[in-house]
Amino acid sequence: xxxxxxxxxxxxxxxxxxxxxxxxxxxxxxxxxxxxxxxxxxxxxxxxxxxxxxxxxxxxxxxxxxxxxxxxxxxxxxxxxxxxxxxxxxxxxxxxxxxxxxxxxxxxxxxxxxxxxxxxxxxxxxxxxxxxxxxxxxxxxxxxxxxxxxxxxxxxxxxxxxxxxxxxxxxxxxxxxxxxxxxxxxxxxxxxxxxxxxxxxxxxxxxxxxxxxxxxxxxxxxxxxxxxxxxxxxxxxxxxxxxxxxxxxxxxxxxxxxxxxxxxxxxxxxxxxxxxxxxxxxxxxxxxxxxxxxxxxxxxxxxxxxxxxxxxxxxxxxxxxxxxxxxxxxxxxxxxxxxxxxxxxxxxxxxxxxxxxxxxxxxxxxxxxxxxxxxxxxxxxxxxxxxxxxxxxxx
Numbered sequence: 001x002x003x004x005x006x007x008x009x010x011x012x013x014x015x016x017x018x019x020x021x022x023x024x025x026x027x028x029x030x031x032x033x034x035x036x037x038x039x040x041x042x043x044x045x046x047x048x049x050x051x052x053x054x055x056x057x058x059x060x061x062x063x064x065x066x067x068x069x070x071x072x073x074x075x076x077x078x079x080x081x082x083x084x085x086x087x088x089x090x091x092x093x094x095x096x097x098x099x100x101x102x103x104x105x106x107x108x109x110x111x112x113x114x115x116x117x118x119x120x121x122x123x124x125x126x127x128x129x130x131x132x133x134x135x136x137x138x139x140x141x142x143x144x145x146x147x148x149x150x151x152x153x154x155x156x157x158x159x160x161x162x163x164x165x166x167x168x169x170x171x172x173x174x175x176x177x178x179x180x181x182x183x184x185x186x187x188x189x190x191x192x193x194x195x196x197x198x199x200x201x202x203x204x205x206x207x208x209x210x211x212x213x214x215x216x217x218x219x220x221x222x223x224x225x226x227x228x229x230x231x232x233x234x235x236x237x238x239x240x241x242x243x244x245x246x247x248x249x250x251x252x253x254x255x256x257x258x259x260x261x262x263x264x265x266x267x268x269x270x271x272x273x274x275x276x277x278x279x280x281x282x283x284x285x286x287x288x289x290x291x292x293x294x295x296x297x298x299x300x301x302x303x304x305x306x307x308x309x310x311x312x313x314x315x316x317x318x319x320x321x322x323x324x325x326x327x328x329x330x331x332x333x334x335x336x337x338x339x340x341x342x343x344x345x346x347x348x349x350x351x352x353x354x355x356x357x358x359x360x361x362x363x364x365x366x367x368x369x370x371x372x373x374x375x376x377x378x379x380x381x382x383x384x385x386x387x388x389x390x391x392x393x394x395x
Contacts, residue, residue, distance in 0.1 A: 042247035044393040049175055049222065049243040049254075050317050050346055051383050052393060054376040055368055056101025056177065058321065058349040061141050061159060062087050063150035068124040073147070082325040083143070085351050089152045090159065091166045094173075097354045098368065098375040100394075101319075101347045102163070103179040103258065104141050106156055107197055108204050112137040114195045119146040133158055139211055145185045146194035156208075160215040163253065167220075171251040172395040174376050175222055177347050179319060180281065181258035182208075202267045209280045212255060222254040224276035224293065233290035234275040239315045246393070256294050256319065256347075257281045265291075282317070293317060300340040308343035312381045320345035322367040323352060332363030341370065344381025 044052070063086045065073060073080035093099040107115060116134040131154050134140070139156035142149045153159035160178075167173060185197040198204060218225075226244055229237040259265070265283050273279055274290040282294040293316065297308050300320040311318050322337040323329065329352055340348045350367035352358045358365040369377050378388035 042250075043389055043391050043395055044174070044246040045389055047246045047378070047383070047389070047393070049246060049249060050312070050315060051379045052174060052246060052376050053341070053344065053346055053348065053369070053379045054100035054174065055098065055322075055353055056103065056179070056319075056347050056349045057087055057093055057097075057099050057353055058103055058351050059105065059143060060087055060090060060093065060099075060102035061104055061151045061153055062143055063152055065120070065148060065150055066124070066126065068126060069120050072120055072123055077147075083148050085325055085329075085357075086150075087152065087351075090162045093353065094163075094166050094170070094176075098373075099353050100174060100375050101177045101179070101349065103181065103349060104156065104159055105143055105181045105183050106208070107140045107142065107145060107183050107185070108200065108207075109140045110137055110198060110204075110207070114197065115140050115142060115145050115149065118149045119189060119192060119194045121149075139208060145183075145197070146189040146192075147186070156211060157215060160212065164215050164220075167251055167253070173251060174246055174394050175249045176253045177256055177317075177319070178253050179256045179258050179347070179349075180208075182264065200264050200267065202270050205264075205268050212280050216253055220252055221280065222249055222252050223280055224282060224291070225278065227293060228275055228277075235285075235287070235290055235292040238293045242315060243317065255281045256317075257283045258296070260284045260296070287311070287314075287316070294319070296320070297343075297345070299336075300343045300345065301336055305339050305343045308345050309381050312344035312346070312379070317347070318343075318345040319347040319349065322348050322350045323365070325351055326361050328352070328367075329358035329361040329363060329365050332358075332365045334365070337367050342380060344379050346379065 064084050073083065087093065088097065090102060093102070109115060113135045116129060121129070133154040136155065141153060141156055141159050142151050153162055182200050185195050190196050222244055224234050227237050228234045229241055232240070268279065268283060269276065269291060276283065276291050283291050284294060284296050285292040286295060295311060295316055296319045297304050298321045300308055308318050308320060320340045320343060322340040328336060352365055352367050355364065355366045374392055376393045
């Protein structure tokens, strides 16, 4: 179960070939006088969603296993220490840790109860789990079925409901990206009698969209349908016309697909949805495809920094990471964090969004925007120096 992935060699070669020098930063969006009165008063006046940057959390739901389970983990997984981190609840991250982006790992459970009795919990002789959400049909949120299952919200519906309730209390927040990694069970644990997840086929992906919409209807989300122009692909629309304005997208969320598996993406785009017509999620695509609007480059260091800057300057929405468990937390090194922020990636994910979280590993490492007070800032690549509106961008 990898928590850190590099871009494919083919994709990286394609991007690097196009980057002989980083493209000139994009001009700020149309002038304020072209906006309606309510937009002129907005502190983020004139900015679009790809012209801001915020910190997000990686595996935002995660809670580490009990001590009894950790002893079993140590005996079976030499890398189990990378699982020893915990996040505050989602509302706490938004309210007290200045987080404006989250990641959820999602498993299908159409009948309910599939992940209710983890093998490792039984082996540790712990009592059964009692959360009734585990027994209900619907998608579940956890890291590693039957092994690393600790979570602050058991079901996708309950996780999203917590986000929705916070959003309604803070209706002027910037659009929050929600990264979903669509997961399957581990064959090694399946052989030992663990859960066997159903496949992510088009019908299951349709069900995922439908479940998301029970909490976040289309008017509360930014989707490809909000970006795409008539007669153009999603990519053409993003590159030619840009993303929606921050001022017109406040109080909303947008859903991103973490998976770069071509078969899964093909299933999601099946049925004449090459540009994600009617879909909720933006796929992790690559330049040149009709659905290209969002992409990931998880490692922002070295040559990848220029790759990200090029993608961002052209108009794509990019997610990268500022740390990997638990290297930066142990060393306190901020090289990867600085590269991530300088790259202009709009979504920068961390496991350590607040002071003190890395102390148990021996450092004061924390990943936050420069200054440590803002929840969002002007993007250093897509907004020219001196053209960022004064004051905080979130009211």
